Amino acid sequence: MTVTATIKPDLAGLLPEDAEAMLKQHFAERGQAKYRAGQVAKWLYERLASGFDEMTDLPAAEREALKEKFELSSPAVAKLSRSVDGTAKHLWRLKDGELIESVLIPTPSRLTLCISSQAGCAMACSFCATGWAGYRRQLGAGEIVSQYRGARRWARENGYGEISNIVFMGMGEPLMNPKSLFPTLAILNRGYGVGARRITVSTVGVVPGILQMAEMPEQYRLAVSLHAPNHELRQKLIPLEKKYPLPVLLDALRKFDEAGGKRITFEYVMIDGVTDLPGLAEELAGVIGEFNAFVNLIPFNPIPGTDWQPSKRARLTEFVDVLEARGIPAAVRESRGRDIAAACGQLRAEATEGRKPVQMGSI
Numbered sequence: 001m002t003v004t005a006t007i008k009p010d011l012a013g014l015l016p017e018d019a020e021a022m023l024k025q026h027f028a029e030r031g032q033a034k035y036r037a038g039q040v041a042k043w044l045y046e047r048l049a050s051g052f053d054e055m056t057d058l059p060a061a062e063r064e065a066l067k068e069k070f071e072l073s074s075p076a077v078a079k080l081s082r083s084v085d086g087t088a089k090h091l092w093r094l095k096d097g098e099l100i101e102s103v104l105i106p107t108p109s110r111l112t113l114c115i116s117s118q119a120g121c122a123m124a125c126s127f128c129a130t131g132w133a134g135y136r137r138q139l140g141a142g143e144i145v146s147q148y149r150g151a152r153r154w155a156r157e158n159g160y161g162e163i164s165n166i167v168f169m170g171m172g173e174p175l176m177n178p179k180s181l182f183p184t185l186a187i188l189n190r191g192y193g194v195g196a197r198r199i200t201v202s203t204v205g206v207v208p209g210i211l212q213m214a215e216m217p218e219q220y221r222l223a224v225s226l227h228a229p230n231h232e233l234r235q236k237l238i239p240l241e242k243k244y245p246l247p248v249l250l251d252a253l254r255k256f257d258e259a260g261g262k263r264i265t266f267e268y269v270m271i272d273g274v275t276d277l278p279g280l281a282e283e284l285a286g287v288i289g290e291f292n293a294f295v296n297l298i299p300f301n302p303i304p305g306t307d308w309q310p311s312k313r314a315r316l317t318e319f320v321d322v323l324e325a326r327g328i329p330a331a332v333r334e335s336r337g338r339d340i341a342a343a344c345g346q347l348r349a350e351a352t353e354g355r356k357p358v359q360m361g362s363i
Contacts, residue, residue: 026065050149075093078091078093117177138180175209203224206244214255224266276315285323288328294329
């Protein structure tokens, strides 16, 4: 006879209204007062408890009962690195041993948290450290939210203040994990009070997910990893281009843009002699000029498996000048946390250096 383990609901991954309903039912069945559910909610959303034992205004018996009925995702810190520029990177170890990353990026006006949506990534983009490390598995909504909960708690305790912005630009392609991503957006927005306009989802161009986001009433932001202004070059950098070619992606972005109030940012990696060739800036302007969008030029971060180098400063400046002359706001996104390997996938790659990296093709 096979015994099937019961999967307990993860409070960190439940929509706020579902968590409230389940907690009320739980305490009612135990003959407890209605306010008990509110006590747990306060520990969950405000005090950011990492476990039920911290909920000290509940009787010990009730804390034990909660443990038996629910999970509360709270990954362990496998490594914490702090840069001279203030960037702080957490390498989190999940219950099954998988490693994921989140990064806190402070500036004078905001504190941005970059979080992961998958353990590894299957997109295999040729310029990405996460891509060459390979795909492991999807993250559950609770595992994604727990990065925010853990990082927010750490930021409070270490003088960083409150997280103001969240970007899904860590490990993984968020829109390839819609089952967890979309509930996570709602949990962060409705449970933790993060404004929709302060949450950005980054994608290499997963068209069905973009169309789904276009239909949402909330004004979540979208960052599109374009990285090339034409199909031929883009498919050499991003394998997904073969499935969702540039014209199809642009059609989806038009629908997103037409929804109103949902700003698009285009990300463009600057690789010396590859994506910064003369004429590409004009071509890029022609492709995206119809959108009320912003362009982030990202100097390539060298990774194993390629001999590519970041574009020289003069080429970065020239790209910005060409785009802005065409009425497209653009800026170079300066690299943060280089001294702690803060680029996506780098810290995990260091921790799992025994795994054989995926070999990249050449352009």
